[in-house]
Ligand SMILES: O=C(O)CCC(=O)C(=O)O
């Protein structure tokens with residue numbers, strides 16, 4: 185199972201990778217609590233204290249008619265009409281700078297495919313528990329990782345979430361069951377990469393760089409793409425549990441779709457905002473390596489997922505990053521100080537992308553802690 189990309193990622197790092205201890209998946213825990221609730225077994229229908237965050241989980245609902253979350257029309261971004269295109273590039277830059285988050289419409293990914301990827305992921309989680317241990321990882325960079333919470337070796341409070349994480353590019357990995365998984369995933373991941381490529385060309389231009397400058401610098405032809413299926417089972421105490429704790433993602437852009445159940449919240453101007461996705465749209469958030477590359481012009485957005493006591497939620501996040509061996513720092517050209525170009529000094533220490541992932545995935549998930557370790561403050 186652990187093939188070439190795994191060994192590539194493991195080089196130089198094997199000695200420091202922590203092992204991941206086994207704990208029960210939340211799906212099973214949820215089923216037993218709901219069963220107890222239905223049988224009026226009041227002694228055992230509360231979530232264990234190890235899952236109690238005791239954090240306020242409510243978010244602000246935006247007026248759906250005047251939703252200020254930016255929408256990017258991908259067909260305009262790739263339009264042959266230069267006016268349409270430059271306007272879309274401008275909107276994209278503004279969305280990255282002001283929100284770090286936007287919704288993409290007219291992206292070209294068929295609705296049926298989006299539905300199929302959610303369904304087949306749900307089927308994976310619904311496999312009998314005895315069928316899943318072969319997908320449990322030995323360490324945090326295995327290319328197939330079925331697990332729960334975030335990093336059970338480090339989490340102080342567990343997240344109400346089971347997950348399946350797969351490295352899907354430059355080498356494709358997928359569980360051999362359910363049977364339809366591979367075919368659906370290959371197609372969805374390829375289509376997503378196409379969307380990301382178009383968005384990053386636009387973002388490169390919005391930073392005042394050549395359209396292809398970012399993809400060349402970050403070696404995106406061999407960019408690391410990680411498929412993450414998140415399962416958030418029904419939770420009897422959603423007001424004190426957390427699906428995934430506040431964090432920013434490690435890559436450049438993360439694409440997210442979900443079943444009909446909401447739960448994503450983004451942090452904007454100090455408030456938690458509930459995000460509801462219009463049908464057939466893709467939610468996109470900017471991640472740490474876009475912040476590093478843009479020298480802090482585009483900040484990665486902090487987000488979290490809350491849970492509910494009615495419906496299981498599934499989200500599919502596709503993390504798209506530079507190539508694993510690329511050392512990423514603020515863009516070499518116009519964005520950092522160079523013989524009187526008027527730009528400021530570099531604000532981040534360059535680091536190899538795979539070392540960054542290893543550090544983030546081996547630690548506790550806590551806001552933007554991983555990025556803060558690279559920030560230069562004493563100019
Ligand atoms: O499920 C969600 O809405 C968020 C998932 C997420 O943030 C992640 O997988 O990194």
Ligand SMILES: [Fe+2]
Pocket residue numbers: 431432433438487501
């Ligand atoms: Fe995330």
